[in-house]
Amino acid sequence: MAFDGEAPEEPDRPDRPVPVGFDARRRALVDAAVALAAQLAGVQARQASVLSAVFELAEEMTAGSPTRVRDRDLAIRDLSAEVGAALRVSDRTVQARISDAWELVNRFPAAHAALAGGRISWAHVRTIMDAGCAISDDTARGQFEASSVTIAEHESAGRLRHRIVMDAEAARTDSIDERHRAARAARCVEVRDGADGMSDLYAHLPTVQAHGIADRLHRYARRIKNHPNPDTDGDAGGDVVWEERTLAQIQADVFADLLLTTDPTTAGDGLATIRAHVQVNIPATILTGTSTGTGAEGGGSPPTGGLPGVAELIGHGPIDTETARALAGNAPGWDRLFVNPTTGHVLEIDRYQPSADQRRILRVRDEHCRFPGCRYPATRSDADHTIDAAHGGPTAISNLGHFCRRHHTLKHHTRWKADNLPGGLIRWTSPLGVTYTDKPPRTVVFTTPDDTPPPF
Numbered sequence: 252m253a254f255d256g257e258a259p260e261e262p263d264r265p266d267r268p269v270p271v272g273f274d275a276r277r278r279a280l281v282d283a284a285v286a287l288a289a290q291l292a293g294v295q296a297r298q299a300s301v302l303s304a305v306f307e308l309a310e311e312m313t314a315g316s317p318t319r320v321r322d323r324d325l326a327i328r329d330l331s332a333e334v335g336a337a338l339r340v341s342d343r344t345v346q347a348r349i350s351d352a353w354e355l356v357n358r359f360p361a362a363h364a365a366l367a368g369g370r371i372s373w374a375h376v377r378t379i380m381d382a383g384c385a386i387s388d389d390t391a392r393g394q395f396e397a398s399s400v401t402i403a404e405h406e407s408a409g410r411l412r413h414r415i416v417m418d419a420e421a422a423r424t425d426s427i428d429e430r431h432r433a434a435r436a437a438r439c440v441e442v443r444d445g446a447d448g449m450s451d452l453y454a455h456l457p458t459v460q461a462h463g464i465a466d467r468l469h470r471y472a473r474r475i476k477n478h479p480n481p482d483t484d485g486d487a488g489g490d491v492v493w494e495e496r497t498l499a500q501i502q503a504d505v506f507a508d509l510l511l512t513t514d515p516t517t518a519g520d521g522l523a524t525i526r527a528h529v530q531v532n533i534p535a536t537i538l539t540g541t542s543t544g545t546g547a548e549g550g551g552s553p554p555t556g557g558l559p560g561v562a563e564l565i566g567h568g569p570i571d572t573e574t575a576r577a578l579a580g581n582a583p584g585w586d587r588l589f590v591n592p593t594t595g596h597v598l599e600i601d602r603y604q605p606s607a608d609q610r611r612i613l614r615v616r617d618e619h620c621r622f623p624g625c626r627y628p629a630t631r632s633d634a635d636h637t638i639d640a641a642h643g644g645p646t647a648i649s650n651l652g653h654f655c656r657r658h659h660t661l662k663h664h665t666r667w668k669a670d671n672l673p674g675g676l677i678r679w680t681s682p683l684g685v686t687y688t689d690k691p692p693r694t695v696v697f698t699t700p701d702d703t704p705p706p707f
């Protein structure tokens with residue numbers, strides 16, 4: 252046997268000696284992994300110091316201003332945009348990292364020091380901050396932090412969390428009522444796009460409302476499932492038509508109907524009543540019924556970047572053929588964009604109105620906010636003059652771009668500047684004088700009846 256020390260007798264185990272040198276290599280790899288993890292932790296601690304200093308710079312830049320809070324917020328956004336553009340990371344992400352870094356350096360100094368010394372990992376730090384950030388009393392937080400760091404030096408982050416959450420709860424002085432009031436401010440609804448034309452609609456709600464909604468959907472679904480539908484086949488017989496959808500499917504359908512229609516009892520699939528503003532790219536073959544709904548037809552990918560036989564909800568991804576046809580039939584509130592499936596040329600945009608037409612072209616060109624890294628949808632962004640109308644900038648496609656509220660504010664109230672370049676490019680110049688050129692997400696080739704050149 253090649254065990255070191257006193258190994259117990261294990262008769263079922265094959266007696267396979269470790270080849271010479273393997274344990275030395277094994278030791279070297281473990282040691283290297285441990286050393287690199289410690290170095291990485293040290294680098295992450297330094298990164299936190301740098302990002303925290305960015306926050307302090309914003310504080311100093313706006314010290315003494317009468318509108319300090321607002322100015323500091325704008326200064327942080329401005330600096331986040333400068334750092335984010337340089338790192339090719341969205342400035343919202345950078346701003347969140349700056350906020351975390353400041354929190355770590357200033358409110359969790361012992362955890363920061365342990366990270367710097369390579370004694371705990373970033374995952375441990377994250378766990379300690381998540382659990383302890385709501386402890387407002389400095390002494391109580393300090394005690395919580397000290398005991399958490401000691402545990403973190405010997406446990407995985409997952410076990411650490413389990414061991415410290417109750418300590419954190421005990422150290423809090425605020426009541427559940429105060430906490431709920433604060434937590435309630437974060438209520439929101441988000442869409443997360445998935446595969447195969449499906450998405451998740453996520454709502455962060457007060458617990459009572461969330462369970463109330465779930466209960467109501469469940470009761471609707473049970474009622475629909477347990478009551479046969481009226482016999483509508485027209486013959487004299489009293490056939491009973493039982494519901495074939497599962498409870499889960501009925502709940503999802505009722506949920507959509509309730510939110511998309513005013514009267515869920517008379518609704519079809521809800522699509523006919525959608526008043527939201529979205530942009531759908533529908534290949535003509537889908538409208539003529541000749542599409543197979545696959546991207547393989549029509550001789551390759553058109554220059555729009557879309558697929559020839561597949562409809563697309565712009566900025567989100569492919570949608571199924573049946574939905575696309577239903578949407579095309581219900582024009583009000585929707586922009587219909589007919590695309591030649593072979594060339595990808597936009598054949599027609601319906602509902603012509605000069606200024607609205609410009610806006611549609613811009614939405615097709617931009618898809619989302621044109622600040623580097625930002626993906627906020629164009630449909631919810633402002634179409635803004637890059638050179639202000641007040642400074643002689645024309646209201647022309649070549650002088651317009653979509654900017655979300657955040658980046659619109661950045662452009663108007665900080666030293667960031669934007670210019671339009673040919674081809675729909677927008678060049679941003681940061682306060683440090685660094686330029687970042689944002690390309691439109693796809694190049695659309697427009698054809699016009701009189702063959703005039705494209706508008707940008």
Ligand SMILES: [Zn+2]
Nearest residue numbers: 620625655658
């Ligand atoms: Zn933006």
